[in-house]
Amino acid sequence: MRGVVLHAPGDVRVEDRPDPKIIEPTDAIIRVSAACVCGSDLWPYRGIEKLDRPAPMGHEYVGVVEEVGSQVTTLKPGQFVVGSFWASDNTCEICRSGYQSACIHRVLMGTLGTQAEYARIPLADGTLVATPGLPDADLVPSLLAASDVLGTGWFGAVAAQAGPGKTVAVVGDGAVGLCAVLAAKQLGAERIITMSRHEPRRQLALEFGATDLVTERGDEGVARIKELTGGLGAHSVVEAVGTQESMTQAIRSTRPGGHMGFVGVSHDVSLPGDELFFSLVHLHGGPAPVRQYLPELIDLIVSREIDPGKVFDLTLPLDRAAEGYQAMDERRAIKALLTP
Amino acid sequence: MRGVVLHAPGDVRVEDRPDPKIIEPTDAIIRVSAACVCGSDLWPYRGIEKLDRPAPMGHEYVGVVEEVGSQVTTLKPGQFVVGSFWASDNTCEICRSGYQSACIHRVLMGTLGTQAEYARIPLADGTLVATPGLPDADLVPSLLAASDVLGTGWFGAVAAQAGPGKTVAVVGDGAVGLCAVLAAKQLGAERIITMSRHEPRRQLALEFGATDLVTERGDEGVARIKELTGGLGAHSVVEAVGTQESMTQAIRSTRPGGHMGFVGVSHDVSLPGDELFFSLVHLHGGPAPVRQYLPELIDLIVSREIDPGKVFDLTLPLDRAAEGYQAMDERRAIKALLTP
Numbered sequence: 236m237r238g239v240v241l242h243a244p245g246d247v248r249v250e251d252r253p254d255p256k257i258i259e260p261t262d263a264i265i266r267v268s269a270a271c272v273c274g275s276d277l278w279p280y281r282g283i284e285k286l287d288r289p290a291p292m293g294h295e296y297v298g299v300v301e302e303v304g305s306q307v308t309t310l311k312p313g314q315f316v317v318g319s320f321w322a323s324d325n326t327c328e329i330c331r332s333g334y335q336s337a338c339i340h341r342v343l344m345g346t347l348g349t350q351a352e353y354a355r356i357p358l359a360d361g362t363l364v365a366t367p368g369l370p371d372a373d374l375v376p377s378l379l380a381a382s383d384v385l386g387t388g389w390f391g392a393v394a395a396q397a398g399p400g401k402t403v404a405v406v407g408d409g410a411v412g413l414c415a416v417l418a419a420k421q422l423g424a425e426r427i428i429t430m431s432r433h434e435p436r437r438q439l440a441l442e443f444g445a446t447d448l449v450t451e452r453g454d455e456g457v458a459r460i461k462e463l464t465g466g467l468g469a470h471s472v473v474e475a476v477g478t479q480e481s482m483t484q485a486i487r488s489t490r491p492g493g494h495m496g497f498v499g500v501s502h503d504v505s506l507p508g509d510e511l512f513f514s515l516v517h518l519h520g521g522p523a524p525v526r527q528y529l530p531e532l533i534d535l536i537v538s539r540e541i542d543p544g545k546v547f548d549l550t551l552p553l554d555r556a557a558e559g560y561q562a563m564d565e566r567r568a569i570k571a572l573l574t575p
Numbered sequence: 576m577r578g579v580v581l582h583a584p585g586d587v588r589v590e591d592r593p594d595p596k597i598i599e600p601t602d603a604i605i606r607v608s609a610a611c612v613c614g615s616d617l618w619p620y621r622g623i624e625k626l627d628r629p630a631p632m633g634h635e636y637v638g639v640v641e642e643v644g645s646q647v648t649t650l651k652p653g654q655f656v657v658g659s660f661w662a663s664d665n666t667c668e669i670c671r672s673g674y675q676s677a678c679i680h681r682v683l684m685g686t687l688g689t690q691a692e693y694a695r696i697p698l699a700d701g702t703l704v705a706t707p708g709l710p711d712a713d714l715v716p717s718l719l720a721a722s723d724v725l726g727t728g729w730f731g732a733v734a735a736q737a738g739p740g741k742t743v744a745v746v747g748d749g750a751v752g753l754c755a756v757l758a759a760k761q762l763g764a765e766r767i768i769t770m771s772r773h774e775p776r777r778q779l780a781l782e783f784g785a786t787d788l789v790t791e792r793g794d795e796g797v798a799r800i801k802e803l804t805g806g807l808g809a810h811s812v813v814e815a816v817g818t819q820e821s822m823t824q825a826i827r828s829t830r831p832g833g834h835m836g837f838v839g840v841s842h843d844v845s846l847p848g849d850e851l852f853f854s855l856v857h858l859h860g861g862p863a864p865v866r867q868y869l870p871e872l873i874d875l876i877v878s879r880e881i882d883p884g885k886v887f888d889l890t891l892p893l894d895r896a897a898e899g900y901q902a903m904d905e906r907r908a909i910k911a912l913l914t915p
Contacts (some may be wrong), residue, residue: 328807328829337831337855339806466679475810482848491669491677501848508822508844512837515677515861521831521852
């Protein structure tokens with residue numbers, strides 16, 4: 236089969252790779268209907284995350300079940316499924332508490348590579364959620380978004396306790412940040428402030444439910460959020476970047492007693508204990524337990540209440556994956572969808 | 576009046592200081608019935624916190640109202656009152672949300688110095704809570720504990736979401752850590768693990784409700800907590816020290832999705848973003864909004880359901896305050912009560 240392999244920073248190739256096979260009796264093989272490039276794929280692409288050897292890429296996916304292992308009981312070939320970037324058993328104590336991304340048996344999909352024609356999904360019963368029948372083609376991008384960016388933005392908004400009566404600020408205007416805006420809106424937030432200076436992203440933020448746009452960053456961005464919130468800071472802040480600047484900006488934009496949800500993968504971030512202490516904010520984040528939200532998100536998508544697929548502003552055949560990486564790296568595209 | 580002044584690290588003196596007077600119409604003057612030495616007083620005493628000039632000391636207090644300013648409406652001379660170490664208006668939006676320690680008009684009592692015969696309490700209506708009548712003398716230490724260590728330990732336990740069905744671990748065996756054990760018990764925790772190797776403190780932890788004692792620290796302490804919790808970590812961890820080691824130990828002792836409440840005043844702590852990210856813990860802490868809990872804590876004390884005053888294992892007349900500092904510094908006393 237064809238699949239994406241990153242050989243070195245900037246060197247994305249689509250190559251013949253061995254067809255995946257059932258290894259564990261709990262595995263399923265899916266034919267990938269759509270995959271995509273994640274903001275987090277850009278860390279190794281840019282050389283910020285070290286690459287020891289050529290790596291199969293991709294951890295977001297929707298597709299059709301081709302084959303299931305002997306112990307898979309809830310899925311059958313022909314079903315259209317959505318899964319998260321962490322394979323999880325969905326039965327251990329940590330999964331049952333809603334943290335499938337820390338399942339005691341978890342497997343990171345990124346190590347398997349879903350930017351490909353087929354993919355092996357470990358712990359299929361726990362990981363995959365089938366849609367009700369085959370979805371209309373125009374819903375596929377939104378279902379693919381649920382696999383990571385929507386689920387991650389949703390977790391960020393939940394961690395920030397976005398809800399009725401709350402002012403929510405979102406730091407980061409990538410696909411995850413934009414999905415956090417959509418999530419905050421769905422969760423009933425009263426006011427949603429997007430921090431972005433990039434016109435197409437600002438437009439999409441407004442479509443997703445943003446009520447205010449802030450272009451300032453760093454200390455000026457914090458001052459602007461304070462200005463918009465009676466000097467107090469936002470009740471809820473979602474951080475969707477992962478840098479020292481964005482984390483600092485997010486903490487300082489949150490009012491005392493408020494909640495900050497951070498979902499940008501941390502890179503070289505160090506938080507001073509005294510700043511955290513005196514801020515009195517609630518901090519929660521990490522790799523999103525997307526699996527927890529999938530049934531609800533699939534419902535919202537299939538009933539056409541939300542359209543997170545709009546974050547895909549570039550669609551390419553799998554063989555042109557390199558162009559997708561480049562466009563996202565140069566911020567010409569918000570997110571690239573790949574069709575095998 | 577007589578009052579404690581710290582002149583330099585290790586140099587505690589009890590001196591004649593000017594009697595406090597009403598300055599703002601919202602002030603009250605109280606005659607201090609009992610004050611005490613706080614673990615946080617040891618930071619400047621040990622020279623870890625810089626001291627620019629001789630400083631009046633103390634921020635914990637109970638006492639009898641002597642005089643009130645013209646705008647004080649809820650208090651009158653003769654009432655016995657308990658207050659927190661932050662004076663707060665208790666009416667601003669932040670106070671109403673339960674974060675009186677971040678009141679937009681807050682005043683830090685430490686700058687006024689309550690280790691003295693009298694004290695000026697700013698924002699008296701918001702800050703002070705009167706007991707129902709004059710309390711029995713044997714209740715005074717417990718009411719004094721409510722002023723800070725109990726309220727702080729309580730906040731730590733609430734921030735860690737201690738409650739029914741939860742396993743709670745407490746890092747730190749000072750008065751705050753011990754009060755966090757008491758709080759976890761009151762909040763209904765199923766299992767309470769105290770980390771301490773100091774015999775008298777271990778005994779008091781057991782009296783306050785600890786079910787397990789762990790002597791190991793650092794990585795070994797974390798391993799022991801994991802061992803006691805099926806490899807997962809505690810649901811709730813209270814950090815009551817404020818050092819890099821204790822914060823790290825607390826984060827690593829918390830299971831994914833669990834809650835860590837940190838109330839030790841942070842000193843030279845730096846938290847790596849990626850550790851926080853991948854831990855998936857909830858983090859909340861800071862200067863405790865003790866005022867929020869005072870009515871409930873006073874009820875529990877006056878009805879003799881809890882006896883947090885047991886943390887005072889040394890009582891001295893105010894004039895011998897220096898001995899109290901020394902005993903706490905050398906860990907010969909858990910907490911020293913001073914009677915003016």
